[in-house]
Amino acid sequence: MAKGRPRSFDMDEALDQALHLFWTKGYEGTSLSDLTQAMGISPPSLYAAFGNKEELFRRALDRYMQETIDFDGIMSAPTAREVAERMLHISTQMDPERPAGCLLVQAALSCSEASDSVRKELIARRKAGEDALRTRFERAVREGDLPATADPALLAGYLTVTAEGMAVHAASGASPETLRGIANAALQAWSVLIAGDKSSASLPGEAAD
Secondary structure: OOOOOOOOOOHHHHHHHHHHHHHHHOOOOOOHHHHHHHHOOOHHHHHHHHOOHHHHHHHHHHHHHHHOOOHHHHHOOOOHHHHHHHHHHHHHOOOOOOOOOOHHHHHHHOOOHHHHHHHHHHHHHHHHHHHHHHHHHHHHHHHOOOOOOOOHHHHHHHHHHHHHHHHHHHHOOOOHHHHHHHHHHHHHOHHHHHHOOOHHHOOOOOOOO
């Protein structure tokens, strides 16, 4: 059987270009012509190598999570406090060679009904990260690293929302110094959260549990 023509472009380099474009412009803001121009390939070559635009985006997401988010490094921290510190520290890092903010957050902000499957994919990936944090904190409670009064789901949600908010702030031009200040403030609330005392943080008119 005759072999197909070998690809005349570097797959990894092309995927890096697509990732940068999706990260900068979002999923819907990135057109097929944007992609082919940035990747230096023709539409038929893009479809042959990566499938359609949505499949290319999923491949770019996989690459982003492998190379940009050191989630294994975060989760392997020896204490729950250090898990929180590592997660928030990563949120303060800004590489001048890369777009600011988080692809998982930025790409979802502008998704319309036409891209609902992409929006759901992004939601699922963020939820998987939050679930992994909750499981890590449940282990910390069992091991005595966190007190029995701590709420693992609340801690995981708190870190996730804080990190996502910092990502949006970074994409809006916040400086590393500003982000570090936010991270430090978030960590100062850690002792209140792990104590499980929700009464001191209740909203006006909200009854304490």
